Amino acid sequence: MSSNLTAEAKLAYSEFLDAKTLDDKIERLERFLSLVPKHKATERIVALNKTRLSKLKAEREDKIRRRKALAAAVEDPFVIKKEPQSVQIMLVSDYFDQDMGAGKSTFLKNMTGVSHLVPGVFTAEPVVGIYEWKKIKFQIVEEPALHESQYLSRVIAGLKVTDIIALMIDLSRDPLKQMENIIKHLHQHHLYLNREAPKVSIEKTGAGGIQIFLMTKDAKKNENNIPFIKEMVQASGISHATVKIYQELSIDEIEMAFNRSSKYKPAIIIASKADLPNTKENFNKLQINYGKGTKYEYSIYPIAFIYDKSRDEIVKKGLNSFEEDILRKLKLIRIYTKSKKGIADKPLIVPKSSTVGEVALKIHKDLYNGFKFAYIYRTRSDGQETRIRAGMNFVLNEFDIIEIYSKI
Ligand SMILES: Nc1nc2c(ncn2[C@@H]2O[C@H](COP(=O)(O)OP(=O)(O)O)[C@@H](O)[C@H]2O)c(=O)[nH]1
Ligand SMILES: [Mg+2]
Structure with missing residues (x-):
């Protein structure tokens, strides 16, 4: 424990170490964190213990979830069913x-x-x-x-x-x-x-502890933080893994990158x-x-x-x-399907750069499995209407009309 901590905080920490139940651990760790002054000298202690805390909380929520699932299937008002499409x-x-x-x-x-x-x-x-x-x-x-x-x-x-x-x-x-x-x-x-996730990959391994690789010139600037990063990975509940880092990481970003509940x-x-x-x-x-x-x-x-x-x-x-x-922000585009019944008036919402194959699969797996080819009706930027004969890998644009021919 760092000497930057008050006697009260140190006591709180030793109480945390003595805690037996999950609830006690969470409560005592929260108390400890509330007693740590927040400044440069303590930011690692704070980050590390916040990660411990969220691991404990995730464990507790998991327990509660399992208990709930066992109980009668009561509808949870906090779980919102998403409308398809x-x-x-x-x-x-x-x-x-x-x-x-x-x-x-x-x-x-x-x-x-x-x-x-x-x-x-x-x-x-x-x-x-x-x-x-x-x-x-x-x-x-x-x-x-x-x-x-x-x-x-x-x-x-x-x-x-x-x-x-x-x-x-x-x-x-x-x-x-x-x-x-x-x-x-x-x-x-x-x-x-x-915000984007820090550029880090974690691959769990069976043995060998935590291996850290600094993959780029920028990542090499993390050299001094390697022991801390190892501690963070362990605090998140992983004992064996290959960790690849592609950028310089601030303490905040280390916390973001190695906390498994980060979204x-x-x-x-x-x-x-x-x-x-x-x-x-x-x-x-x-x-x-x-x-x-x-x-x-x-x-x-x-x-x-x-x-x-x-x-x-x-x-x-x-x-x-x-x-x-x-x-646009979600990088979604609208495309329209054409069948014997004509052009659908409801668009399909698909990720930008989707291919004909991906769209076929989304509509019906038979269209995908029996796929022969597709016609794409597209208005060019000069206003000209075109019809393109396309295979599975053809990349679609917004407002394309797609007509799929299938053996099934
Ligand atoms: N002047 C004005 N008042 C608004 C507007 N939107 C909400 N309010 C008022 O703000 C108060 C709180 O609104 P509410 O929609 O219940 O907020 P919520 O608690 O975020 O759901 C109400 O008295 C609304 O009438 C607005 O666009 N203009
Ligand atoms: Mg309201």
């Missing part, structure tokens, strides 16, 4: 006050028309709605505002498997504070937004209540700190739902290219 967007915000929500319910209600929802009332469980945009389904899930509670880890578990996360930031409050609050909770549970998700910011006076300045603050041109590159949508008396309807502002942007 849809894009799922989860809304989160920080927790401020019961009566001062960020605008998630208002967004959900106005976009999807879910009726059993009262804006202005705290939502304790996820609420789901769905709407169609150009024949594509968008499923919107409102998560409870993030705050320390027994549900926080379940909310974040949901966020870790969604397609894209929308941070709802209330422009009538300090936006940077809200961002910090949200990101703090997410990082505590090792969920990272608009990376695309995210956008929806900046609500842009109709209120004096919100322009807060919007600018968000833009400068998190918008395009910063390292996070958030797309930020300043929105408002305004009642138009003359038309007796709510007008949505600020969402002009919302769905297009989301598809």
Whole structure:
């Protein structure tokens, strides 16, 4: 133990080492971490023990999950079934006050028309709605505002498997504070937004301990941290592995890379209540700190739902290219299938650069197994309509029409 720690922290650590049950271990390690002052000299101790902590928590959650699975198959409101062929967007915000929500319910209600929802009332469980945009389904899930509670880890578990996360930031409050609050909770549970995973690979082996290889010139700068990296890999519960590192890693990045619960998700910011006076300045603050041109590159949508008396309807502002942007951010393209019945009016949503073979498999495995060839109808950039005879490996473009010929 480092001499940078207070006597109280050292005592807490030895109590942790003495803990017998999983719950005790977690509680005592959390207490120890709360007693460690956070600065340069302690950042390794903190990172290492945070990794230990999340391993213990993962163990506990696993136990709880298994226990639950054994019990009657009660539907878990925190597990959201995804509509097939849809894009799922989860809304989160920080927790401020019961009566001062960020605008998630208002967004959900106005976009999807879910009726059993009262804006202005705290939502304790996820609420789901769905709407169609150009024949594509968008499923919107409102998560409870993030705050320390027994549900926080379940909310974040949901966020870790969604397609894209929308941070709802209330422009009538300090936006940077809200961002910090949200990101703090997410990082505590090792969920990272608009960031790439550190370039590291871990391959478990049967024996031989932890072998670390620094693969690039930049990676060689980690030389001094090798013992620490080994400790981190072990703390994550792996005893034998080949670890290849391709970049220089900060202490934070070491923690991200070797924590097995780390997840990376695309995210956008929806900046609500842009109709209120004096919100322009807060919007600018968000833009400068998190918008395009910063390292996070958030797309930020300043929105408002305004009642138009003359038309007796709510007008949505600020969402002009919302769905297009989301598809682009998720690297998804639309293609259309053609059969004897004609061209489908619903597009298939597939990853960019999908091949004819991948699409055939997605439609039906018989089309794939019996595949002969496909016709691709494509409008060229000069406006010319073309028909291309294509094999399995042909790469599709957005808006291609595909007609597959199969022996089956
Ligand atoms: N002026 C204005 N108020 C809004 C807007 N969106 C939400 N609100 C208000 O903000 C409060 C909280 O909204 P709600 O949707 O319940 O937030 P949630 O807690 O994040 O679900 C309610 O009183 C809403 O009427 C908006 O675009 N403009
Ligand atoms: Mg709500």
